[in-house]
Amino acid sequence: MYLSSLTLTQFKNYGSQQLELSPRLNCFVGPNGAGKTNLLEAVYYLCMGKSHTGNPDQYAIRHGEDGSRLEGIFLLDASERDKTVVKLRKRQRKVIERNGTPYDRLADHVGRYPVVIIVPDDSALVLEGSEVRRRLIDNSLSQTDPAYLNHLIHYNRLLANRNALLKELAGRSDTSGLLSVYDQQLEPAATYLHQRRQSFSGPFTELLLEAYAAISGEKEQVELRYKSQLEEQSWAALMEANREKDRVLQRTTAGIHRDDLVFSQDGHPLRRVASQGQLKSFVLSLKLAQYRLLERDTQRTPILLLDDIFDKLDQDRVRQLLTLVLGSAYGQVFISDTDPERVTQLIEGNPALDWRRFLVADGRVTG
Numbered sequence: 001m002y003l004s005s006l007t008l009t010q011f012k013n014y015g016s017q018q019l020e021l022s023p024r025l026n027c028f029v030g031p032n033g034a035g036k037t038n039l040l041e042a043v044y045y046l047c048m049g050k051s052h053t054g055n056p057d058q059y060a061i062r063h064g065e066d067g068s069r070l071e072g073i074f075l076l077d078a079s080e081r082d083k084t085v086v087k088l089r090k091r092q093r094k095v096i097e098r099n100g101t102p103y104d105r106l107a108d109h110v111g112r113y114p115v116v117i118i119v120p121d122d123s124a125l126v127l128e129g130s131e132v133r134r135r136l137i138d139n140s141l142s143q144t145d146p147a148y149l150n151h152l153i154h155y156n157r158l159l160a161n162r163n164a165l166l167k168e169l170a171g172r173s174d175t176s177g178l179l180s181v182y183d184q185q186l187e188p189a190a191t192y193l194h195q196r197r198q199s200f201s202g203p204f205t206e207l208l209l210e211a212y213a214a215i216s217g218e219k220e221q222v223e224l225r226y227k228s229q230l231e232e233q234s235w236a237a238l239m240e241a242n243r244e245k246d247r248v249l250q251r252t253t254a255g256i257h258r259d260d261l262v263f264s265q266d267g268h269p270l271r272r273v274a275s276q277g278q279l280k281s282f283v284l285s286l287k288l289a290q291y292r293l294l295e296r297d298t299q300r301t302p303i304l305l306l307d308d309i310f311d312k313l314d315q316d317r318v319r320q321l322l323t324l325v326l327g328s329a330y331g332q333v334f335i336s337d338t339d340p341e342r343v344t345q346l347i348e349g350n351p352a353l354d355w356r357r358f359l360v361a362d363g364r365v366t367g
């Protein structure tokens, strides 16, 4: 599967721009602030229906405009071709259309065009709080299992309501019994998400080990373990045990929104013992493992977006990563870089590769 053409209208710093893409490698080259990441973001929007940055849609609309539109032609195989359009309008619901038909639920779109993005601040996956790690699991499972995304949306909505109720109660006891109603309503979604996360961690660890060996060539034994409060007690018992605390703190303190992934190296916490280089290799491996998982579970070759890897990774690691992803085991790849020479040099060793270079300057693309 690949994206064969991309059209942006009033998207970020682009007015009107159309690009015909290579099925293998597309390089966006230009100075800082030119709009290279915005092009990767446009591709991500077409695949996932939202920004990879977590920014609300309004920030994707070009300043001073009322709306923006992205159009992509995806070739799924020799006979199947999709025209996908994302329409963003200020203060209106976004619309995603496939071959002229709008989706009733945007969640139904997710997973049709699997995508993985590698960005400079991916190190947050190891160094920061559990939310980023849950996002890695949620992003992977949402793309491979539509029921997962629906349960996740439902869980988050109920959780927000439960938290609003706790705020309203302001520490008072819940005479209406509404808290227990929420707890019962949350249970099926929580149980489903927990089970899927449990069954994700085993295969994902295997893919992670493979990717780590390929990217680092080193001998450390890295490990990933899924950690959830539901391992120790049932949902009902967990909610019951934390109800008093929730009332005092006025938020839901326990649940699968507290799940985490624990990373280790040779049996020790990874973030405490890994060198800078090992950490970078590990983070890249997480993303490459995600790529393989999506490929296996969607039966499609994901699109890989590499943002600014040249500036943030050392030359050896970039070379290793590129050798890997430009090999036959990967599909369409997009790269952004500030240095036009560097891309060319790195790719010259691979003369048979079908690739395109686009020069980006001030929201305009030539190439």
Ligand SMILES: Nc1ncnc2c1ncn2[C@@H]1O[C@H](COP(=O)(O)OP(=O)(O)OP(=O)(O)O)[C@@H](O)[C@H]1O
Pocket: 011, 012, 013, 014, 030, 031, 032, 033, 034, 035, 036, 037, 038, 039, 059, 060, 061, 062, 063, 308, 336, 338
């Ligand atoms: N909604 C918007 N409307 C107009 N311009 C925008 C909007 N959002 C961002 N921009 C502009 O887009 C530019 C940033 O683009 P982008 O992040 O793609 O740059 P880049 O080429 O990847 O740069 P770097 O190499 O520094 O990462 C900035 O000039 C910013 O002002």
